[in-house]
Amino acid sequence: MKITVIIKLVSVLFTDMLYCFCVIGKVPPSNIIISAPSMNNLPRFQERGVSVTHSNDEVVDRSRLVFLAVKPHLVPKVLNGISGNVTQEHIIVSMAAGITLETLEELLPAGTRVIRIMPNLPCMLLEGALLLTCGSCAGQEEETLLKALLGPCGLVEAGPEPWIDAHVGLSGSGVAFVYVFAEALADGAVKMGMPSALARRIAAQTILGAGVLLRDSGKFPAELKAEVCTPGGTTIHGIHALEKGGFRAATMGAVEAATERARELGKK
Numbered sequence: 001m002k003i004t005v006i007i008k009l010v011s012v013l014f015t016d017m018l019y020c021f022c023v024i025g026k027v028p029p030s031n032i033i034i035s036a037p038s039m040n041n042l043p044r045f046q047e048r049g050v051s052v053t054h055s056n057d058e059v060v061d062r063s064r065l066v067f068l069a070v071k072p073h074l075v076p077k078v079l080n081g082i083s084g085n086v087t088q089e090h091i092i093v094s095m096a097a098g099i100t101l102e103t104l105e106e107l108l109p110a111g112t113r114v115i116r117i118m119p120n121l122p123c124m125l126l127e128g129a130l131l132l133t134c135g136s137c138a139g140q141e142e143e144t145l146l147k148a149l150l151g152p153c154g155l156v157e158a159g160p161e162p163w164i165d166a167h168v169g170l171s172g173s174g175v176a177f178v179y180v181f182a183e184a185l186a187d188g189a190v191k192m193g194m195p196s197a198l199a200r201r202i203a204a205q206t207i208l209g210a211g212v213l214l215r216d217s218g219k220f221p222a223e224l225k226a227e228v229c230t231p232g233g234t235t236i237h238g239i240h241a242l243e244k245g246g247f248r249a250a251t252m253g254a255v256e257a258a259t260e261r262a263r264e265l266g267k268k
């Protein structure tokens with residue numbers, strides 16, 4: 001897909017997401033401008049041929065697609081500052097956690113096309129999972145554009161806004177749940193006599209390999225699990241131990257708790 005839209009970011013986040021736009025060649029660096037109040041982060045973008053400024057208004061005036069990547073508590077201030085320059089030509093994309101489409105639309109001129117995106121940490125490595133949701137004035141065209149632009153960051157899916165909080169629980173926080181599992185796997189091996197550095201490397205590779213297989217095979221997790229469980233074998237004994245420890249319920253509870261917390265934060 002050839003994308004001619006000019007993309008501009010109001011502030012700095014996800015260097016690597018920006019890197020994707022440039023490297024994959026969908027948006028040349030000369031079509032990107034970034035603003036931030038300080039020079040803390042701007043030089044690394046300048047080095048890639050991206051324009052930088054301290055003026056959010058300049059970004060908005062010179063762009064059609066604007067990514068808003070400030071901390072959530074700064075969103076009202078930044079949108080109040082730029083809203084006079086936002087037109088129906090603009091698409092405003094927010095990645096601020098907990099800031100709803102309703103709030104974004106209230107802070108922008110009526111009719112503004114608004115999209116929320118929720119990335120997770122591995123977007124930085126182009127192996128992320130990102131969910132987007134469109135505001136009342138955005139639709140298929142904007143969704144298709146964002147999916148094409150952000151595709152290099154990993155899996156990009158769209159859904160209704162309430163799924164954003166579930167995505168935070170599943171994928172944003174889920175990354176940390178996987179780290180807890182990785183730590184526990186490695187600790188198990190250490191308990192059985194393996195050096196911890198080696199156990200950590202093998203745990204990481206095990207999780208990576210299992211994830212790639214799950215993603216690329218198209219099989220359900222239960223099918224893949226069954227393929228590893230030979231009758232009376234090692235794996236089914238291990239799985240019984242996991243089930244006795246309430247592993248499945250604990251994991252579902254973790255996603256639920258993180259989702260509920262995201263909902264709570266969104267109401268504040």
Ligand SMILES: NC(=O)c1ccc[n+]([C@@H]2O[C@H](COP(=O)([O-])OP(=O)(O)OC[C@H]3O[C@@H](n4cnc5c(N)ncnc54)[C@H](OP(=O)(O)O)[C@@H]3O)[C@@H](O)[C@H]2O)c1
Nearest residue numbers: 011012013036037038040041069070071072095096097119
């Ligand atoms: N990090 C993640 O994994 C992740 C995942 C999902 C969503 N998010 C969301 O992404 C957003 C950014 O998070 P972060 O942790 O990356 O924040 P961050 O590191 O603090 O970066 C925020 C950027 O905003 C700039 N900024 C501050 N005030 C500004 C203003 N008035 N106008 C324009 N730019 C301004 C800062 O400029 P300076 O360089 O001058 O300080 C900084 O470059 C948050 O809303 C967060 O909820 C993050």
